Amino acid sequence: MALKVEVYQKEKVRPSSPTPKTLRSHKLCLLDMMVGNFYHPFVFFYNSGAGPGRHDYDELKESLSKTLSVLYPLAGRIKDRSTIDCNDEGADFVRANVTNTDLAEFLRRHPKLEHLRQLLPLDPYPNAIDPAQPMLAVQVNRFRCGGTAVGFCTWHGVADAGGMTGMLNTLAAINRGEEPTNSGGGLVVDATAIFPPGNFAIFLQSMSNNAAVAPPKRKHYTSKRFVFSKQDIERLRRNQSDHSDMKHHRRPSRVEALSAFLWAAVIRATLLANPSLKAHLLTHVVNLRKKLNPPLPSHCLGNINQVTRAGWKVVAGAGAGQRVTAESLVGRVVEAIDKVTNEYVREMHVEGGYLRAILAHSKEYDNKDETKMLRITSVCKFPFGEVDFGWGKPIRIGMGHKLEDLALFWDTEDGGIEVSVGLEDEVMWNLDKDMEFHAYVSFAQIVSESSCPQRSAL
Known part of the structure; x- marks a missing residue:
């Protein structure tokens, strides 16, 4: 209707x-x-x-x-x-x-x-x-x-x-008639001293030149919602802690465990659709407010975050038959996120270092026909569900994002996580047939089908 x-x-x-x-x-x-x-x-x-x-x-x-x-x-x-x-x-x-x-x-x-x-x-x-x-x-x-x-x-x-x-x-x-938390200037900060703009115009031109070599093909995407219960996420965490080859001994968080699980399933689905894709990347957006020393206000304006990257490559000759699991990927996810410390962030932003790192990474994976990226943004633990105008808390929150190889993670009321993800039509079709993936899914729903991509980010 x-x-x-x-x-x-x-x-x-x-x-x-x-x-x-x-x-x-x-x-x-x-x-x-x-x-x-x-x-x-x-x-x-x-x-x-x-x-x-x-x-x-x-x-x-x-x-x-x-x-x-x-x-x-x-x-x-x-x-x-x-x-x-x-x-x-x-x-x-x-x-x-x-x-x-x-x-x-x-x-x-x-x-x-x-x-x-x-x-x-x-x-x-x-x-x-x-x-x-x-x-x-x-x-x-x-x-x-x-x-x-x-x-x-x-x-x-x-x-x-x-x-x-x-x-x-x-x-x-x-x-509601209350004084706002951190009223006054506490929510407006000048972050340019920590993240100086540098020569951003030259960076944009360099990225534009790289993109001009191989203009992206227009593709069709399907977006779906998947809900994972608290119990199933805990089961994922236990399995990954017990059977992974993690270099770190700490237990993966809910988001890390689910990220590795989703990434592994998407790689399997992607290899079935296009075995020529040799390199697979996962990016995460990490909130830096509490990681910085001194920390910034927890809900200040600005984009106070850093993108981390984890990579996985197909073994030569293995092709679509190579087996990839969450247990084999979770260590890479945790390692990439743990690397983001106050010292690391500040060193990365000295004299244009962050821009140089992005350009270097772009050149390393410049063969777009052999590389596939999945981006994950988690808003778990952000207090969106607390937005009460005096009308009670929201009974549902919807997102109008257009998803292109992007997954958004949300908390559910029972401690689980809802994932909205957009994938190319054939990849999503393959994911829907992955019984290992759907064994952990408690609810699934199509959000949109076969639409031309629009860039989106959190």
Whole structure:
């Protein structure tokens, strides 16, 4: 059934108090500049309240205005690739009605990507940077039953998942009538001293030259949700601890164990589809806020994270017949993540070292016809489920990301993990036939099918 969403009002929300002139220019660090022109597209669903005025959108708009005074870069506009002009232009605030379904019915059908996108205030993947584009846009959608879906698009260049949870819970606390945690300047930091931009223009040109040698082929992808229970994840951890060839003796975390398990299954499925792929890479996004010394605020704005890489290569002559298991990969995953320490991060960012490392890695795996990468971003333990505007905690959280060889990990209420992953059609078809993989899956659902890829990142 098609979803009918009728937008009836669009307006700008400006900060409740003007940003001081001394704070008008917010410098982006190297990690902010590298993520590209994308938005975080999240939708939070709330049951209807006890009274008709419980979900007060005017009150939420006022709270957003106060939030923009605290998190003032979100009310600004991009000035160049390295600066946000904190000019108080404001955020977009959109109101809409869902006219043909109740919230419970909508969620019972397990909404697909195209339905979630209708609940967002803008396209999360614009083609180019527009100086007029907002850093933040919000859409409140009222269902027939009185339930609400609040869609957020937050520009990735100003906030990663940690920064977005800081914004969301600040907004929620203000709407509940409370003082936000870490109010004032605590959630806005200058990270350029730790992650200096360096000569980013030359880096972009070098990467562009490398890409021009072999332009990527347009491919079709299928995205699915897989849910793994707490018990099955614990079983994976035990198996990997008992039977792996890990150099490290510590037990893998939930995310590490599931990452190795998923990566192994995807490699098996990929080799069946394309045996010529000799090198397989796994990347992880590691939150650096607590790893740095001194640490940064746990939910400050910015992209305070580093990408780690683990690799696996096909043994010559083995081809598709080579057996790959989670037990054989988990040590590589753990080793790559453990390498990210305060000392390692700071050394990597001295005099353009991080950019040089990326270029060197790109050249090492420059044969794209023989290399396949799976990217994993985990938001487990981030407090997205705590976003309570005074309406109760969200009963479901949806994502509007377009997935291309990308997996997103979420906590479930029972301590398990939900995985949303997008793979090429044939690879996903092979994964669906992998009984070793599905022996641990408690729920699976197609999110979107056969769509041309759009780049996405957290």
